[in-house]
Amino acid sequence: MLRHSFTRCARLPRASRVLDLVASLSTTTAQKAAANRAVIFTDAGNPAEVLRVQSYDPPSSPLADSVKVRFRLSPINPSDINVVQGVYPATPMKMQFGGDEANVGGNEGLAEVLEVGSAVKGLKRGDWVISAKPQVGTWSSLRTLRAEDVIKLPAESLSEVNPPTAYNMLHEFVQLKEGDWVLQNGANSAVGQAVIQIAARKGIKTINFVRNRPDIDHLMSQLVQLGATHVFTYDALSDKSLAKHVKQWTSDNPIRLMLNCVSGPDTTAMTRLLGDNAHIVSYGAMSKKPLSLPTSLFIFKNLCAQGFWQSRWYQQHSRQEREDLMKTLADFKLKEPEHEILDLSAEPSDEAATQRLRHVLLKMEQGFGKKVLLRLG
Ligand SMILES: NC(=O)c1ccc[n+]([C@@H]2O[C@H](COP(=O)([O-])OP(=O)(O)OC[C@H]3O[C@@H](n4cnc5c(N)ncnc54)[C@H](OP(=O)(O)O)[C@@H]3O)[C@@H](O)[C@H]2O)c1
Structure with a gap:
């Protein structure tokens, strides 16, 4: 037996979680002016020790071929942890923070388009996108990305995972x-x-x-x-x-x-x-x-x-093929895995946000059992 x-x-x-998520996103958007923060690290190491939260100046308007987006939910995936540990074959995104360069974590994230460059076709303010390019540093809030590096999601498929x-x-x-x-x-x-x-x-x-x-x-x-x-x-x-x-x-x-x-x-x-x-x-x-x-x-x-x-699949397929895949997936209306949103946007200081983040990372190390989604702005 x-x-x-x-x-x-x-x-x-x-599935009701996706709708819950959309509702919670709109409420938050309406409720407060968002912060602009990123989760960064300088040297590879134990995430609960090397990751910290850092505020940064918002980027200026996007170039002609780019879009300005706000990442609204970005998962902390096992591979992201491996990148921070320095044991994953991918180079994290680097950004300047007050004259110092640091790595920004995060490979996946759900972002809202806020501004569109003059030559961009097929995207408009209010669209929801994910990144087709690996390691763009999705643990951040306001960013400019090249339009060809994002995939537009069908409205009905808003999903963080x-x-x-x-x-x-x-x-x-x-x-x-x-x-x-x-x-x-x-x-x-x-x-x-x-x-x-x-x-x-x-x-x-x-x-x-x-x-x-x-x-x-x-x-x-x-x-x-x-x-x-x-x-x-x-x-x-x-x-x-x-x-x-x-x-x-x-x-x-x-x-x-x-x-x-x-x-x-x-x-x-x-x-x-x-x-x-x-x-x-x-x-x-x-x-x-x-x-x-x-x-x-x-x-x-x-x-x-x-x-x-x-x-690699994203690199080898056209924008049309990527968007078609998202439409196919939207039709499945999949139930989301259990998750918890870690909202660090309202923390009073970067230090307080870092402390909260590290506390959750320690819990994850011990087997938290739920996907953690970061909201930084
Ligand atoms: N190749 C790709 O394109 C691609 C894309 C996405 C994800 N991934 C990979 O797919 C895997 C799952 O990602 P995810 O985001 O779906 O993960 P997730 O939701 O965070 O789940 C992690 C899974 O790994 C299991 N696990 C953790 N440590 C383990 C161990 N020592 N032995 C056996 N199982 C263990 C967990 O089981 P417990 O509940 O028992 O801890 C859980 O089932 C990761 O390796 C990720 O890097 C690859």
Whole structure:
């Protein structure tokens, strides 16, 4: 008997968080004149020690090819933490603060267009955009960005955690059809939750792995409500009956896609569940361990191991293709992962804002369990 497994038993709940978010944004806009702050660091290190909040002068009007935007919500993602630690292969944005240069954190963020350069086409004041360019320093408020580096969001899709990574991984590697199966780890991550939902909408079944925890049943039932077909903890991988069960479930349709954001020994064990000609697509390495794959899987099962990086996808696709993707995603009306907004715009001083930020970063280090979204102005 497999322990810690849940199967689908409920329909997907309606998403209301996105609307809540839009409402909370408009209220805040109306309520107060916004501050202009950024979360910066000079040297790489422990985020709770090196990150600080710094006010800065607002930029002047945008050049002809640029837009002035205000970032309204910017997530603190695992890769952002790695950039601050100096262990992620990306160079953070540099800005001048009172004559000194510092790095500005943040790779993703939802921004409102405030002013448009004279030669910019297709964007207007009031549009909502995200950055197509990596590492623009989204942990900031007022900024000017080149218009070609932003993607306009359809009004109905306002979302702070964008799911393109999940969508693209489900479409770019294996031609999946209704009834097919996908295996994934880190299933409760923001990306993992989007994978579950998009797959469920398309009739694709998912086998999901998460880490064990005291309230594991609660997490499992949440993922099942999102549309997960099965949810397991990694402990189930040592149960010999798991492979047998998976084989029974997938006998007509062996698993051909596995999404990996963890790596390490548990991920290696998961590959035993794959069918012939499967693709394992790695997009993160949360365990900070290497991915080791049995040679036999390549020889006898024709396994293909690949990587995916959404930033590369943006670089390789046109503005039209990026905007089309956002429209497609808007139509899914995905439920947002649990999140908390850390509003530092109203803190009385940069020191007070820094203290609050560091307190939250310490909580995140210990496993906060919710996505933290920064609001700096
Ligand atoms: N390649 C790309 O284009 C791309 C795009 C977006 C994100 N990513 C990557 O995708 C991953 C998830 O990002 P996200 O923003 O969705 O993350 P998130 O919502 O912050 O969730 C982090 C996930 O990592 C898990 N985790 C943390 N430490 C772990 C460990 N030592 N062993 C196993 N699992 C661990 C967490 O599980 P617990 O709840 O058990 O802590 C949680 O499921 C990250 O690695 C990120 O860099 C890649």
